[in-house]
Amino acid sequence: MKILISSQSELPIYAQIREQIKEQILNGQIKEGTILPSIRKLAKEVGVSVITTTRAYNDLEKEGFIASMQGKGSIVLSKDNEIMKEKYLMRIEEGVITAIETAKHINMEEEEFHHLVSELWKELRE
Amino acid sequence: MKLLEVQHLYKNYGDFQLEDVSFSLPKGFIMGYIGENGAGKTTTLNLITHLCRADSGTITIDGISYEEKPKQFLESIGFIGDESYFPGEFRLNDIRSVLKMMYPSFQEEKFNTLVTDWKLPSKTKIQDYSRGMRVKLMFASVLSRDTKLLILDEATNGLDPVIRSEIIEMLQDYIMDGEHSILFSTHVLSDLEQIADYIIFIHNGKILLNETKEELLETYVMVHGALSDLTEEKEKKIIGITKAAYGFDGILSSADAEGFGSEFVLEKANIDQIMIHLIKNGGNSR
Numbered sequence: 001m002k003i004l005i006s007s008q009s010e011l012p013i014y015a016q017i018r019e020q021i022k023e024q025i026l027n028g029q030i031k032e033g034t035i036l037p038s039i040r041k042l043a044k045e046v047g048v049s050v051i052t053t054t055r056a057y058n059d060l061e062k063e064g065f066i067a068s069m070q071g072k073g074s075i076v077l078s079k080d081n082e083i084m085k086e087k088y089l090m091r092i093e094e095g096v097i098t099a100i101e102t103a104k105h106i107n108m109e110e111e112e113f114h115h116l117v118s119e120l121w122k123e124l125r126e
Numbered sequence: 127m128k129l130l131e132v133q134h135l136y137k138n139y140g141d142f143q144l145e146d147v148s149f150s151l152p153k154g155f156i157m158g159y160i161g162e163n164g165a166g167k168t169t170t171l172n173l174i175t176h177l178c179r180a181d182s183g184t185i186t187i188d189g190i191s192y193e194e195k196p197k198q199f200l201e202s203i204g205f206i207g208d209e210s211y212f213p214g215e216f217r218l219n220d221i222r223s224v225l226k227m228m229y230p231s232f233q234e235e236k237f238n239t240l241v242t243d244w245k246l247p248s249k250t251k252i253q254d255y256s257r258g259m260r261v262k263l264m265f266a267s268v269l270s271r272d273t274k275l276l277i278l279d280e281a282t283n284g285l286d287p288v289i290r291s292e293i294i295e296m297l298q299d300y301i302m303d304g305e306h307s308i309l310f311s312t313h314v315l316s317d318l319e320q321i322a323d324y325i326i327f328i329h330n331g332k333i334l335l336n337e338t339k340e341e342l343l344e345t346y347v348m349v350h351g352a353l354s355d356l357t358e359e360k361e362k363k364i365i366g367i368t369k370a371a372y373g374f375d376g377i378l379s380s381a382d383a384e385g386f387g388s389e390f391v392l393e394k395a396n397i398d399q400i401m402i403h404l405i406k407n408g409g410n411s412r
Contacts, residue, residue: 010393010394012340012343012344012394014340040154040298040301040302040304041302043298043321044295044298044299044302047291047294047295047298047320047321048320048321049155049156049320049321049322049323049339049340050154050155050156050301050323051155051323051324051338051339051340052323052339052340055340
């Protein structure tokens, strides 16, 4: 796990920690089942207050990325759970929307777009 | 679970009064007690450590007051000030003997480990130690006892950044088990601000603000702008405005930020800026 705090960022520190952990879970750098460092340990490693890391973990738990286990710290949840699926779906939608907008920009037909997608799908599967 | 509970402290020094100071610090957290020089920080800390007596009010540490069990109360506190309280003629060995004599919970081995880790010379008199070494020695003497509450009174002032960051790590280790707490006073925040969970802001002997640091940083934003863009209505919303030839600075309640358009620069405020502008506003938060 990698956490870099910037004092220049407009995001508050707890949000920087939350977003960085979230990003690393979504891109697979932090694997499901990983046990995250305790709130107090993380506070020490990053050099921030306990309340700050508590807040980051609480947010991640509310958003369904992690679950806290009594006395054992927090565990990264599996990608198969509903909330995580939703997060991934949102990511996919974002990407597709950008692609559609770009396609519209050059007046691409819908059918042509579908065709492109299925060709690429085939290519990447192999 | 509260570790330190301070209720309705009063102390009258004639030209200075501490008025109705109340706050509590839960177990396992760090609290910054901040204010200008002469605001009442040291007075409050001296009342907690019973260096002087309050006119009225109660103080308990883990539920125990000085009046009930004076020895236990004092033993549970580790105090570090900005000046070394060890006799200058002493060497490391003398200090070790005194600590052994004074404190039943003193762990000699732990003291020796800390002193070796921090490379404190044993042949040098304390008066010839550098300021950083003296502070480390105070930390070693306090951390090798069984305390519950660390009180730091401007303890890191004037230390170089390397030692300061070592001390910050030490402080975070101290609260790691969730049972120990730290109260530190300072008028310069910078790096200590990072690890504080709670901030109390004292001004003219009265507590002005007592919030978690997260809340405090979200309550206010910093605003800069040109004087020509400043309407009367907007100026009313700015707390502790400072005007200069080409522009103004101030803080805003985050709720008021919306009315300030792109002609103004809005940014995160830090604790120092919040403190400066609240004082400028006569200590009023609105």
